[in-house]
Amino acid sequence: MSYSKARKMQAKAFGTTGAVKQAAGAADMADCAASENNGMAIQKVPSLGAVGNAGALGRRGFLKALAFGGVALVGAGTGLTGCAPAKGGGQAQAATIGSSLPQNWDEECEVLVVGSGYAGLSAAYEAAKAGADTMVIEKMAMTGGNSAIADGDFAVCMSSAQAALGIEDSVDKYVADMVAAGLGLNDIEKCRTLASKSNETWEWTRDVLGVEWDADESGKVNVIPYGGHNTLRTLHPKLGHGSAIVAPLLEKLEAEGVKLKTGRMLVRIFRDDSGRVVGVQVNEKAKDNDPTTGSPVYIKAKKAVVLASGGYGRDVAWRSQHDPHLDDSVDCTNQPGATAEALGAAMKAGALAVHLDWIQLGPWCSPDEEGYGKGPSYIDANVAYCPSIDPQTGKRVVNELADRRIYSNAIIENGVPLIQIVDERNIPKWNYDANLEPAIEAGITKKFGSLDEIAAQYQIPADALKETMARYNGFVEAGVDDDFGKKIPKDAKPVAEPPFYVTRIWPKVHHTMGGVKTDANAQVLDIDLKPIPGFYAAGEATGGVHGACRLGSCATADCLVNGRIAGQSAALAEAIA
Numbered sequence: 078m079s080y081s082k083a084r085k086m087q088a089k090a091f092g093t094t095g096a097v098k099q100a101a102g103a104a105d106m107a108d109c110a111a112s113e114n115n116g117m118a119i120q121k122v123p124s125l126g127a128v129g130n131a132g133a134l135g136r137r138g139f140l141k142a143l144a145f146g147g148v149a150l151v152g153a154g155t156g157l158t159g160c161a162p163a164k165g166g167g168q169a170q171a172a173t174i175g176s177s178l179p180q181n182w183d184e185e186c187e188v189l190v191v192g193s194g195y196a197g198l199s200a201a202y203e204a205a206k207a208g209a210d211t212m213v214i215e216k217m218a219m220t221g222g223n224s225a226i227a228d229g230d231f232a233v234c235m236s237s238a239q240a241a242l243g244i245e246d247s248v249d250k251y252v253a254d255m256v257a258a259g260l261g262l263n264d265i266e267k268c269r270t271l272a273s274k275s276n277e278t279w280e281w282t283r284d285v286l287g288v289e290w291d292a293d294e295s296g297k298v299n300v301i302p303y304g305g306h307n308t309l310r311t312l313h314p315k316l317g318h319g320s321a322i323v324a325p326l327l328e329k330l331e332a333e334g335v336k337l338k339t340g341r342m343l344v345r346i347f348r349d350d351s352g353r354v355v356g357v358q359v360n361e362k363a364k365d366n367d368p369t370t371g372s373p374v375y376i377k378a379k380k381a382v383v384l385a386s387g388g389y390g391r392d393v394a395w396r397s398q399h400d401p402h403l404d405d406s407v408d409c410t411n412q413p414g415a416t417a418e419a420l421g422a423a424m425k426a427g428a429l430a431v432h433l434d435w436i437q438l439g440p441w442c443s444p445d446e447e448g449y450g451k452g453p454s455y456i457d458a459n460v461a462y463c464p465s466i467d468p469q470t471g472k473r474v475v476n477e478l479a480d481r482r483i484y485s486n487a488i489i490e491n492g493v494p495l496i497q498i499v500d501e502r503n504i505p506k507w508n509y510d511a512n513l514e515p516a517i518e519a520g521i522t523k524k525f526g527s528l529d530e531i532a533a534q535y536q537i538p539a540d541a542l543k544e545t546m547a548r549y550n551g552f553v554e555a556g557v558d559d560d561f562g563k564k565i566p567k568d569a570k571p572v573a574e575p576p577f578y579v580t581r582i583w584p585k586v587h588h589t590m591g592g593v594k595t596d597a598n599a600q601v602l603d604i605d606l607k608p609i610p611g612f613y614a615a616g617e618a619t620g621g622v623h624g625a626c627r628l629g630s631c632a633t634a635d636c637l638v639n640g641r642i643a644g645q646s647a648a649l650a651e652a653i654a
């Protein structure tokens with residue numbers, strides 16, 4: 078199916094905005110992701126049985142995650158944006174080269190990093206380690222961005238974890254998988270850098286940051302299957318989410334004396350007469366992701382500004398300009414600050430932006446809860462081990478290990494949510510321990526004793542369902558999927574022994590592949606394709622690395638590899654007076 082056809086189907090399937098349930102106690106960022114009533118509703122999809130309760134990461138869970146290891150958040154915590162609608166989209170005043178520099182700078186540093194996710198924190202760490210006086214600004218009240226609520230899965234090639242399990246991998250294989258998913262739109266040089274530095278970066282998280290990675294009883298690090306990867310290479314943090322990486326990075330920055338200020342929104346980037354980036358305007362206590370609010374503070378960056386402001390999945394106004402199908406009827410997995418005003422400021426300062434209309438839907442979301450919720454971590458970890466079924470026909474419609482673009486398009490084309498059916502013994506142990514109970518408690522996953530019960534609950538033709546399960550189980554035993562070519566993992570068993578666990582799946586906006594274009598040193602290019610002096614970027618704020626579709630677990634690699642390069646390059650930039 079073509080992309081445009083999929084998008085048309087998507088528009089048809091998404092329908093109109095449904096009722097939004099307000100989650101109780103919306104006081105922190107994660108609760109905002111669940112309760113933010115900015116038109117992000119549970120998508121209108123055909124309802125089967127009771128729709129679950131609102132279920133993004135709860136306040137307690139999120140705070141616990143960020144407090145991991147006793148980390149005190151180093152931000153000033155000026156508490157700005159709350160849960161209000163995302164109004165981003167680059168309304169900051171235009172910055173023209175050499176004109177309208179502020180009369181006075183209020184503050185100064187050498188390297189100013191915008192954003193406190195994987196990319197920003199790793200850039201700040203490297204810049205500070207290289208001796209630069211470094212400051213991080215973050216517009217939200219809490220640090221961490223999408224990185225803190227992510228699963229933290231990390232695609233690493235040629236790791237010791239792979240070697241211990243006899244898995245052969247290479248930079249070429251990794252890049253080939255990225256490019257296949259990305260439809261060849263990827264910046265190949267950047268893909269190669271990401272793949273070739275993935276292992277040293279993973280070892281850095283382990284040896285320097287002290288991140289623990291999920292392992293079996295014998296201590297071997299588990300390597301898990303992931304959609305679109307033709308080789309097993311993804312590693313999962315023991316803690317189960319990205320705060321396992323964010324929290325120790327925050328600790329390191331504190332130790333390095335990096336200033337980290339929350340409640341400060343980048344709205345403008347200044348360039349001097351020579352075209353060099355020399356500083357920024359941030360608005361303190363801006364509200365509702367709106368760059369026209371708040372009090373201006375002018376910060377001189379004597380060496381460089383590093384843009385690490387993440388993606389714009391939550392910015393409905395911006396994203397629907399690039400893909401009109403992705404209006405406010407389409408839910409999103411991101412934190413509420415994932416908006417585009419920083420990207421807009423970079424573009425007004427002359428940055429080249431690419432691939433802005435490649436916006437990824439995560440296929441493993443639940444239509445029965447809002448935001449990321451409890452579903453995706455649980456559902457995605459099962460996809461290698463079980464089928465997903467169209468309840469209308471009782472049949473499979475897609476390779477469940479396809480990349481996200483293919484899988485999401487297939488669900489949307491199907492018109493109704495697919496039904497993931499897994500039996501207990503096929504749920505990976507770490508997933509069973511960490512994610513099954515929360516999914517059941519959130520009301521999105523239900524337990525059944527037989528296929529007949531499942532057929533009755535979801536109104537699936539029972540005979541067709543049984544035939545499909547038998548056929549799928551034959552593929553598992555043979556190790557070959559004759560219908561869709563799914564790569565059946567060696568440890569998969571026939572999905573045949575009750576209890577079964579069943580979850581409905583439907584796509585939500587998850588990742589934005591577009592952003593500013595950078596060169597090999599992470600320096601931002603202008604519209605003449607020349608590097609802008611004093612301006613660097615990394616992570617989801619950049620575009621071109623992943624092409625049409627980011628592979629799962631490659632964002633951790635992208636953000637950390639390129640974040641570190643950006644920080645190292647920024648520290649080397651010549652300082653202005």
Ligand SMILES: Cc1cc2nc3c(=O)[nH]c(=O)nc-3n(C[C@H](O)[C@H](O)[C@H](O)COP(=O)(O)OP(=O)(O)OC[C@H]3O[C@@H](n4cnc5c(N)ncnc54)[C@H](O)[C@@H]3O)c2cc1C
Binds near residue numbers: 191197214232343
């Ligand atoms: C729920 C979820 C699960 C995921 N799981 C995985 C996974 O397991 N593996 C994987 O590879 N990828 C995963 N991803 C994707 C990946 O986590 C993100 O792409 C990555 O965290 C982005 O990191 P970043 O540093 O670029 O941006 P972020 O972590 O989003 O940080 C950007 C920060 O910049 C701030 N900011 C934005 N605008 C401004 C401004 N104007 N001024 C100041 N600050 C600003 C934001 O508030 C935010 O805190 C997941 C994403 C989500 C949403």
